[in-house]
Amino acid sequence: MATVTAANKSVAVNPLKQSQPLGAALAFLGLKGVMPLFHGSQGCTAFAKVMLVRHFREAIPLSTTAMTEVTTILGGEDNIEQAILTLVEKSKPEIIGLLTTGLTETRGDDMEGILRSIRKRHPELYDLPIVFASTPDFKGALQDGFATAVESIVKEIPQPGETRLDQINILASSAFTAGDVQEIKEIVSAFGLKAIVVPDLSASLDGHLDDSYSAVTGGGTTLAELRQMGSSVFTLALGESVRGAAESLQQRFGIPYEIFPQLTGLDAVDDFLQGLVDISGNTVPAKYRHQRRQLQDAMLDTHFYFGRKRVSLALEPDLLWSIVWFLQSMGAEVQAAVTTTKSPLLEQLPVESVTIGDLEDFERLAVGSDLVIANSHGKAIARRLETSFYRLGFPIFDRLGNGQRCTVGYRGTMQLLFDIGNLFLEAEEDKTKH
Template identity: 75%
Template structure:
């Protein structure tokens, strides 16, 4: 059991965490025909948009209610109404994801009441789903906002229907890249199951050229698929932060679920494939049996370089749990673990302490380590301490292909072990 310690500093130095509205926006971008709408100032939206564009190197649809000093004092109802009507006229979205920010949460706008009034005045909006998420950026972090968006989707859009014995729902946490989502979709489909993935970033932010320009998302989970989730036979929740969304589906439709907090590493992937085999009645395909043998060989090849290496990590809770588990299984030692927000998964980590803090805390704890694992904002720390950096999490601004990276399943774990092993190998060579 790990002790979770929150640093009580009067100021955050070199912040690690990203905001809840950014997390909610990222979740919404995994839906087809979606336009995320941030209720706040233009600066809040511009910051989120720039961060997402630089990480994925893709065009990111994102709108704002453009609150000013005057509208903040008088109330934002007119701004929300005008923003929605403008989006419907110019972008014609299939879904709007309306998300608050710190500004409007502090003011305390009655969002549900505002949406009711807007719909009353404009009956033409009746058939347009407007999914609201409360996401104050003065509390929580990216993972919390992402999870809150998925919970709102599960509360509002799925409808009851006759159970389809082959259909399963995959709920993906913010810890998974578009490449990870694609791999888990393919693994599930290999067992004859039909997965509905929420959110499906592998179809929207994976990096592909579309035939024509669109001002909304061109890929992702469709509105029809979201409606059909109530007919799924089972829910697989990937990442502890998806547990609440799975519980909403269980409560609404009686759909049983299982949470997989980690999908990297031999044991974790074995557990997933055994679960899919039990669910479908189909034996594990030979393709994955072969990939398992490849992973075993990769573990043999790389474990010499992991043994007793001291690693410091600064990641969101779900991703931190997955990386700590894999590193410790390979014989590495966790020198320090820093995270962004509270999560029940943190206490189950097999280390002494986890710090909820910033990158200043991370740097203070990292001296003498063999490897740093965090986002691109750790690059300067890496240079100052002369310790290699393995970039993980969000944002990764100084590397290409973030939409393609895969670290789940047997294949993804093998790839991850070789990438980490090569860093350790280079470090040993530089000492000679």
């Protein structure tokens, strides 16, 4: 049992966490034809846009209700209405993802009531799904906002229908990249199953050129697929944070679900494939049996470099859980674990303590580590501590290829093993040289 401590400081120094609205926007961007709409000032949206563009190196559609000092005091209903009507006219979105910011949450706008009255005044909006997510950025972190948006999507759009025995829902938490989702989809389809993935970043933020310019997302989970979710035979929830969305689907449509908190590491992938065997009735394809043997060989080749190495991590809870268990399975020791927000997983981590804090706390705890794992903001810390650095999480703005990066499944686990193993190998070579 890990002891969870929250840093008792008046201010975050060198912040680690990203805001809830940013997480919700990222989740909405996994839907096709979507326009995320920030209900707040222009600065909130501009900041999120910069972060997303730097990480993915893609054009990111985001919009804002552009609240000013006056509208914040008098109420933002007119701004929301005007923003929605302008988007419908100019961008023609298939879905609008409406999310709040610290400014409007502090003011306490009745968003549900505002949306009802806007729809009453504008019957032409009847067929347009406007999915609302409450995401105050003065609490929680990226993972919370992402999970809230996923839960809002599955509450708002899916419709009941006749059960399709070959169709399953996959809810992917913020721990999974576009490359991860692509690998998961390929694994599921190899079992003869059709997966509706929410959100499907692999079709929108995987880094591809579209045939024509679009003001909204060109790929992702379609509105038709979202509506069909109620007909699925099973839900696979990937990451503890999307449990609420899986429970919502179970309550509304009676769809059973299973949580897979990680898909990195031999045991975790074995469990996932066994789950697919149980649902589909098919055996594991030869391709994955071979990949499993490759991973076993990779573990044999690399475990000499991982054994007794001290690793410090600063990641969102779902991703922290996955990587900590993976490192432990390879014989590494977790020296420090710092995260951004509360999660029921934290107390079950196989470490002495977990700190909910910032990068200042992380730097203090990581002294003497052989490896530091964090987003790009951890680079300066690794340099000051004179240790190896592996970039993981969000944002990564000083490396290319974040859209295709994959650390799940047998193949992704192997790549992660080699990437981190090579860092340890380099460090040993440098030590020998000196």
